[in-house]
Amino acid sequence: MISAYSGTAVRAAERPLLDAGQGAELMQRAAHGLFSFCAALLKERRGRMYGASCVVLAGAGNNGADALYAGARLLKRGCATTAVRTSSSAHAEALSAFLAAGGRVLELSTDKTDEALQLCRAADLVLDGVLGTGGKGGLRGPAAHLAALAPARLRRGHAPAVVACDLPSGIDADTGQAPGPYLQADATVTFGAVKTGLVAGPGAEAAGHIEVVDIGITPYLGTPAVNRLLAPDIAALLPRPAAGDQKYSRGVLGIAAGSDTYPGAAVLATGAALATGTGMVRYLGPEPVRRLINQAHPEAVCSDSTVPLTHVQAWVAGPGAGTDEAQRRRAVDAMASGLPCVIDADALSAVEPGMGEQVILTPHAGELTALLNRLGEDTDRESIEADPLTWVRKAAALTGATVLLKGWATLVAAPGGPVFSQADATPWLATAGSGDTLSGILGAMLSTARKSSPHPGCYAAVAAAAASIHGRAGKLAAEQGPVQPSLLPEAIRRVISAMEQWRPGPGEAGIL
Known part of the structure; x- marks a missing residue:
């Protein structure tokens, strides 16, 4: 590190x-x-x-x-x-x-x-x-x-x-x-x-x-x-399936994303999560999006159920939700569930002070501007881009959540600290759908994390690791030309496979 x-x-x-x-x-x-x-x-x-x-x-x-x-x-x-x-x-x-x-x-x-x-x-x-x-x-x-x-x-x-x-x-x-x-x-x-x-x-x-x-x-x-975080730190946060594992013990991720207007976001998040290695994806959303997801990822379990009735270890909510009121309700319920959850894009409008650090917000500078202004902080996008370190800390303190601010160097702040900075990406990742894949990676890592007693800042470390994996995958994909987010899952798998060489050996502690 x-x-x-x-x-x-x-x-x-x-x-x-x-x-x-x-x-x-x-x-x-x-x-x-x-x-x-x-x-x-x-x-x-x-x-x-x-x-x-x-x-x-x-x-x-x-x-x-x-x-x-x-x-x-x-x-x-x-x-x-x-x-x-x-x-x-x-x-x-x-x-x-x-x-x-x-x-x-x-x-x-x-x-x-x-x-x-x-x-x-x-x-x-x-x-x-x-x-x-x-x-x-x-x-x-x-x-x-x-x-x-x-x-x-x-x-x-x-x-x-x-x-x-x-x-x-x-x-x-x-x-x-x-x-x-x-x-x-x-x-x-x-x-x-x-x-x-x-x-x-x-x-x-x-x-x-x-x-x-x-x-x-x-x-x-x-x-x-x-x-x-460096490669050995990231590898320590990637659990390897054990001989006695099955799909439920591997981790189940709930995804409440996408809408009739923006169905692709849910497909991208699901594909990235599966490539990262979660045991199961349970998708909640409208029927046209469920059908599209099952065509692309038949292993995903899709329904129109509610968050309280869906058994998962972590949630992703918000990408592509648009004005879909049912998806907004699911995002609010995910934040209130007490489970680790990734709140992105349209679901950020439902964030209020008093979140726990297991809630990870993933805005870009424009979305963070809107969130902070709504919560009474007077700022603008230019100010945040000029001094993102100050503003990501302020956002974490104001909301009580862990905040991942996307940018050239992605910053992650837990309320009260610590702060992480990852600069592993390529400018080719600045494209529509890229953030949806990051949400899927992070959600999968939260669902598979095995922490008997999470310590302060552990969710920020996981978020930083996810940002690094996303950036590294983007660099791999860019070797073939401009990055197409729907094709990122293969690069994600390659990055995670390469992390095996850095995994801690028996008796060696990871950073958590």
């Missing part, structure tokens, strides 16, 4: 070492780790480091110093390096080391922005050390023009690879907000710990690949603000 901490927490963790006089040592550890990553990247992209060219964007703070020290090391390995100073002041020792290694310096000013951009675009590598974790607001003055740089996203070719030092300049280290112009990176080499701003909001996209350099502050970090 990857743990992320606010920039404030990281600076506090550094304080004991700084007070002990180890500031220079911390900086050299950071600079060496940054240099090592850049050296490996240059060798991968062009076959060798000698003869490469690099531009260091150096601000006045410690990140600028780290980048200058790394630039000095690159110079000694035959990489021609120019520093573009974005501030009139600089870290004196770092600048001296850079000049002593043979580096040249360009002072950035209004009339030098075109020259600086041309230098960057002609280079093999650009090191972003303009702003650090303490920086607030976007890039200002002549430095704002540097936001025009486009990252190569690590592909081979002539476009420069942009590597951010600790975090992309202009991104808020605590929230991932981008209140002004900011730089986008192919990779971010972050020091001591992952910053929350690298896994949420615009910062999650701007960061690219994240590499952590250990500088010795781990014992002082405390509780993480955000977690990210």
